[in-house]
Amino acid sequence: MNEVPSLWRQEVWHALSVHLPIVTLLLSTVFCILWLVTNTSNQSFFKKSTVVMLIIGVIGAWISIYSGEFAYDMAVRKICDPQVLKDHMYWAYFAAYTYSGGLAALIIFEFFITKSLVKYLLILILIAGLGALLYSGHLGASLVYNQGAGTYRPSGDCSEFVE
């Protein structure tokens, strides 16, 4: 009889770590755009929100890439089309590097003389990062829901769930 595998298995760590950076990085782009378009009284709030979301997001992104590298070994042997996994990985790296570049631009922003230029540059970087993030997320979802990556397939009679 099959045994239900532990929820703490290696590949599940990726699912655990990946969702927080997706949300925070997405919000960092949204807050950055609002920072650009809103009037002066709200700008400070949106700027602070962009910074906080970006810092949490970039740290989280690299943690989830690390956990994704471990999940890769298992997933690539289980799925039917490994190219989707490779593309997912490529765009995840692209998003992580782009948002890291955005964070670097934000740090430079504090010391730069022509602040407005860096601000526009930052928005472009974060929008590019968002595109990569969404596409990578789409591929990740297709890996899980279409190919069953990282998931356990119960037996036909579900006997392993009977105590």
Next chain:
Amino acid sequence: MFFSSCGDQNKDTTVVDSGTYTGVAETVNADEKEIYVRTDDDKLIELYMTDSTEMMMNGKKVMFDKVEKGQKVKVTVEKKGKKNVPMSVMLMEKDMKKDDMKKDDMKKDDMEDKEMNDKNDNYE
């Protein structure tokens, strides 16, 4: 670790039909128990070893760490979806370097020339 998988993923690999192929282990990725095999007809197959993959050398079962880059291999693969699953990998002699092959060819040519000369001498 961060970059190794990212680089390998861009290789121009082919998914071949189920069957047996001979070729050379062009890349060996020990961390992921993965090999890229360049077949005799110049196709690059990406193979991830599984628990059921048999790895043999001189008729004996061997571990993955015996595979070396440039080694000649005979692989039996099954096509599943858009991937190839290795059923067995037979390790053969290590592929000769091109320089060594050229030297061997030159030696052969020298020998043939000598034989020809000897024959000609005998006729004379």
